[in-house]
Amino acid sequence: MRLKLTIRGRLTLVYGGLFFLAGLVMLGVTYVLVSRQLLTGVAVKATPIDPVQGRTVDGTEPDLLFRRAVEITRDDALSALLTQGGIALLVVGAAAVALGWLVAGRMLQPLHQITDTARRIAEAPAADRSLHERIALKGPDDEMKRLADTFDVMLARLDRSFDGQRRFIANASHELRTPLTLNRTLLEVALEKDAASPEVIQLGTTLLAINQRHGRLIDGLLLLARSERELTERSYVDLADIVEHAAGDEVKTELAEAATLGDPVLLERLVQNLLDNAARHNLSTGGWVRAATGTRNGWATLQVANSGPIVPRYEVPALFEPFRRLTGTDRLAGSGGAGLGLSIVRAVARAHGGDVHIDPRDEGGLVVTVALPAAQAWS
Known part of the structure; x- marks a missing residue:
């Protein structure tokens, strides 16, 4: 699984990586300079020399003792430099990474404000509902x-x-x-x-x-x-009650409670349009219409299905557009409709925070499903 980092995380990694790289370079340069300095600037404590034999008391040559002392001193100093410098680099680097995380978050705060505003507008029930909102970002002209x-x-x-x-x-x-x-x-x-x-x-x-x-x-x-306007008032509405009153004897119903909060007039028109379309665009003989309501996963659903000619799946999106009708079939020809039925259904559904979906049946006809937030979802 590929790890996806946010911009803040990437900025922190870049900042921390550059800091550690600069610290390593500085530690390396310091190591080289100190190493050279120790070769010429280390003093060795004098050791008594036997005047007869010309050696030190312990029997070693004076030059050999001096070089050995210099090497031991230099190695100890460089080892301490690397150890202490590495520890300091890790501590300061960790602090720098944490500071980089805070600074990156602070610098990206305006971008978060822009993103939040765009998300609220995009998630509004109607596409143009929150266009009056503005970011109004304050700060320097950057x-x-x-x-x-x-x-x-x-x-x-x-x-x-x-x-x-x-x-x-x-x-x-x-x-x-x-x-x-x-x-x-x-x-x-x-x-x-x-x-x-x-x-x-x-x-x-x-x-x-x-x-x-x-x-x-x-x-x-x-x-x-x-x-397409914003709903200012909402009341308790059960889609099952609307279907029960709007459906005729020719409609087979399977009704369960599907309560939502919304405009009763608009929701009644939504149900009536679906039932009228299903009856109008049906087979001339032997056709059927079915309507079912219920609540599932926090959504009040209404499903209307009918028989009819086979509808190509690629032509389904055009059914939601005003005045657009299927061509090449007699399904919509001469039906007497205004070409706004499903456009109104989708507009009403989205105005209530829901949506509508159409699935063509392989045997012919359509299955139209409307999902609206259930009543408890709004409470």
Whole structure:
């Protein structure tokens, strides 16, 4: 298993390694200088010499005794130098490594602040939920400060972009609702006239159907914009209760408690969209829809499965994108949907701190699983 060190650990190792290397070089240079100095500067205590024989009292030659004394003294001094110097190097080196660890942590503290802010934004239930947060790093105008300021500028631009997108969707949807309502009223009045010909009635009926479809599209856009906003209030909701009330007789259910905290209206729309999609995009004959709820590992889950044509796995991600539909099959063609069903489901799930996952069935159809934090997980 490969050991992965943090930047702080690597900086400490580099600093400590350089310190020990410099200490070893200094100890080696000191050893050489002291060794040379001892060759010329060591004094030997005089030993009595016999005047008759010209030798010392113990019988050794004076020069030999001098050289031996010098060597013994030099070896002892150098040995003491290496021993004491090595011990001192280890003690001071350990202190230097500990100091390097503290200094590296202090120097990397701004980077930790940047990382923590980025993590909070990335882990927010909705992608644009915490873009209003800023690092606001204080300190000297160094590389870390410039990095934090650049990150803040990027967050500000993203925040303005997402906020402008939400406002545009909401405003455009509200503006489009007025003429649609007026057109529907005029068509209904025209169809109620006794003098209306069959052609006019057929045309009016077709226009009313188109008007209703556009109305569903606008309602979906409004709900999608609302789903991507932060939830300010949460209440106790059991997904099993919603499925029980929303599922028709044709839906086979297996319901267990799946309590979460959230917006009941949004969660009801999430369940209704899944059931409607499963029924709409199903086999014309012999199809089935199943819904199951439960709690597992701290998550309240809702699973909706249906029969239907085989869906390629590589086309599954496109199902979450607004107005994107599968091509090459009749699964979505002419279904009358607005193309926002699963987009709303994912937006609602993420707004509640959860997510949605789709698995194509080998026999055809899909299995859609929604996981939301269980009620006790929020307490």
